[in-house]
Amino acid sequence: MGCCFNVNCQEPFCAYGCFREHAAMVRHLVYHITRDANDVEDLTQEIMLKVYRSLDGYRGGSFRAYVARIARNHCYDVLRRRQTGELPLADEMLATVAPGPEELVVQREAVWEVAQAINQLHPLDREILLLRHVHQFSYDEIAAAVNMRPGAVRTRVARARRKLVDLVNGREMREAPELG
Amino acid sequence: MRHLSWDEVWEWAQGAELPAAKRSHAHGCPVCAERVRRCEELHRALVCTLTAGVGVTAGDDDALLAFLRQEAGPLLVSAQAAGFAARAADGSASLLAGASADPVEDASAGSGAGSSAGPVAGRSAGLVSGVSAGQVSGVSAGQVSGVSAGPVASPSASGVAGSSAGSRPGRANRTRRRWIRAAIGIGAAACAAAGVSWPSLEARWVHGVDDAGSAVAVATAGREGSAVGGASDVSSSTTGSAATGDAEGTAGGRHAAGRSGQGTSAGSTALAAADGTGGVGRTAGTLGAAAPADRIAGASGSAGGVTRQATQSAANDGSAGSASWVQTAGPMEEAPSSTGAPTASSNGPRAGGASTTATKAVQNGGPVRVQGRVQVRASDGRLLSGATVTFSAGGRVLATARTSGDGWTPVLSFVAPADPMLSSSTPSTSGAPGVAVVTVECPGYRPAVVYEVGLADGAWMAPVVTLEPIPSATPNPVRPNPIPVTSSSATFQA
Known part of the structure; x- marks a missing residue:
């Protein structure tokens, strides 16, 4: 349970880590579960309110895993209510930093390749990779968030990474020009 | 010594510590070095991809x-x-x-x-x-x-x-x-x-x-x-x-x-x-x-x-x-x-x-002098004439031109203000970089707006912008008022 580094921060969740960090993580989870950028803010708002209202029910452990679990459950509830399939990651959502036009193209292509590979992963694998690679969750925290055993999470992460490498490599091999 | 496993390499790419022996091996071994390089690239792309689409501001x-x-x-x-x-x-x-x-x-x-x-x-x-x-x-x-x-x-x-x-x-x-x-x-x-x-x-x-x-x-x-x-x-x-x-x-x-x-x-x-x-x-x-x-x-x-x-x-x-x-x-x-x-x-x-x-x-950033021209094409490859290309930065229109029959605009020469953010983040660069927004409009096509077009002092640029035609308006039963937000159809090529 960590507080943000600003000792005078008095935001609602600060005793459990800074609200803003949790909000960023929730936004990412919401987006990658629902795949609808229009709903990110609304769902994040609902989730954070739910988290706040359920602070009494928090019984220790990693608070951000607790938040992630609430976020996942809420998102899946919403999806279940809507009964809609998931949408692919839109190309326009891919962020790029482009010092120049040429680098923009190269970077965007690289990110696009990985995005295509990620789209082929299981949704749970995407969530796990998001928590692990972006938000630096430990395996135990991920396990608490997705309701799995840590060992299973570790295996799942390794397999997802391997699959990702294979997918990207395979794409590159297919797209490489034939010689001779 | 055996090669580093993929798991070890991934964890290392994420910033985890490795024993000194393994680190030295990774630096010397071409196989492991390649794995490390690959994993670092993928990790960056993963982070970029997984965080895209959710802009977070204060x-x-x-x-x-x-x-x-x-x-x-x-x-x-x-x-x-x-x-x-x-x-x-x-x-x-x-x-x-x-x-x-x-x-x-x-x-x-x-x-x-x-x-x-x-x-x-x-x-x-x-x-x-x-x-x-x-x-x-x-x-x-x-x-x-x-x-x-x-x-x-x-x-x-x-x-x-x-x-x-x-x-x-x-x-x-x-x-x-x-x-x-x-x-x-x-x-x-x-x-x-x-x-x-x-x-x-x-x-x-x-x-x-x-x-x-x-x-x-x-x-x-x-x-x-x-x-x-x-x-x-x-x-x-x-x-x-x-x-x-x-x-x-x-x-x-x-x-x-x-x-x-x-x-x-x-x-x-x-x-x-x-x-x-x-x-x-x-x-x-x-x-x-x-x-x-x-x-x-x-x-x-x-x-x-x-x-x-x-x-x-x-x-x-x-x-x-x-x-x-x-x-x-x-x-x-x-x-x-x-x-x-x-x-x-x-x-x-x-x-x-x-x-x-x-x-x-x-206060310190200097202007950036840029020359270039832009070609505008339709998504089917057709060259578009009469398209309006505008370079703007800082709320000012820097240059504007129309494309001719070959799809190219005349050579544009303009001076762009140095970007304050880029200047402050890269103080060591000699020439302060600038950033412009390129807007391409052509009747019958979706306008394209390309942000963050980097401008270097004295550079020559000749990008190609591809526009998508506006489809005929048909009512969408699911969402009657669709947001006409599309990705920029512009693809910049050096």
């Missing part, structure tokens, strides 16, 4: 916080009973601090957006609770998403920097977005039917602070088309220090907002929020340090609808002396806040002499 968090304060305020007692405010020993009213404080001034027009729940009025010491939740995404840059708070100059003055633009419950948000979608859809359809391009947005905010030594543009909106451009999500955070207080300039990039910036400095609230619903917050109280913010609002604009013209000024007599805030706008379309409504907020009493590094960059 404004979003502020709005969310204000909402929580508003909605969950009564829960504070129970939360405290549960030990919620354990760490807030010196300020148990952590949640209500913003809500209970009198909003310094709340002038919201339209639907009531733009409420500001600021810190306690009269707080004079400079606490910076500035937050930069910017996101720098990209393969090369990786992803930076975090919170950076400025130093605390006066620990005794604890305060909550609680500025918010538009705290409204979720239902109101959704209703508002539906109206915006409707407006956008109607505007797009009307423009498509008439064969005209979307109205351009020419808005310029001038934020003058007399004791800062320089006038700084706070928000500048360039031309705006229907297409959300390349959606470059860039932000950088600049933190400056003040003599007696602290100031933090925050440039919070946002997806689909091109690049944006907003200055945040400590203390009391001065909020100016141009919200999509027409609410224009007014500056109030003491105005914070001027943080330059070149903002190019790339949100999907509503066509046709001129929603407001605002000219306002506010004189403040806070600790920093007077400040003026003038917004002069031509027709300014609504921009949904979810895609980056131009919002500039500054919190806090301004310490004398406070200046941000970005301010200095504005």
